Amino acid sequence: MADVPFDTEKTIREYLPQVIHMSLATSRDNKPRVFQVHYAFDDELNLYFVSATTSQHSEDIRQNPMVAGNIVTQHFLNQKVRGVYFEGRAEELNDADAAEQALSAYSARYTDNPQLVKVAKAEGSARFYKITVHDYYVLDGYVSTPPQKFHLPWKA
Numbered sequence: 001m002a003d004v005p006f007d008t009e010k011t012i013r014e015y016l017p018q019v020i021h022m023s024l025a026t027s028r029d030n031k032p033r034v035f036q037v038h039y040a041f042d043d044e045l046n047l048y049f050v051s052a053t054t055s056q057h058s059e060d061i062r063q064n065p066m067v068a069g070n071i072v073t074q075h076f077l078n079q080k081v082r083g084v085y086f087e088g089r090a091e092e093l094n095d096a097d098a099a100e101q102a103l104s105a106y107s108a109r110y111t112d113n114p115q116l117v118k119v120a121k122a123e124g125s126a127r128f129y130k131i132t133v134h135d136y137y138v139l140d141g142y143v144s145t146p147p148q149k150f151h152l153p154w155k156a
Contacts, residue, residue: 008152011138015084016041016071017109024049024069024131026060026090033057039071040105045154047131048102053092054125061090067131081141088133088154102128 022039025032035057037049051058061067067090072083093099106128133154141147 006138006140006143006148006150008136008138008150011082011140011150012045012084012136012152015082015138016045019071019073022047022049022069022071024057024067024090026057026064026067028060028063033060034069038110040102040109042101042105045133045136047086047088047133048105049129049131050106050126051129052125053127058092058127058129061092061129065089065091069131081139081147083139085137085139086131086133087135088131090129090131093128093130098130099128102130 020038021036023034023036025034027033033056035055037051040048042048066087068085068087070083070085075081093102136152136154138150138152139147140150
């Protein structure tokens, strides 16, 4: 880990609004899987996504709620690298108040894409999921070469 002065939380808060997809890893029966979803976040840096309850990753989360993932833009050869990584606990939001908080974050984030919000609001098998992050990391090539990894223990 790096010992260069670096405001990890500030970097995360500035970076998250710039990227609309996250890759999320789940695991069940010692078999890891990764998938990509649109995500939203709140002021507490909780992450939200929508998925069908019948999807493989939703089934994985019911069996093993521990997840990891990254939020990274596509980098090109010789371009400076920056990415946000996380570890946390995912849960399906079945409570109306919790789902409303997720919908609020989603609606605020995707004002220019009403179709995403429409899918999130639709009745049926799709549900909001919340990731309560317990550790954030930033891999940052803007402060040094090679890139350094900065850890931010978060609220668990």
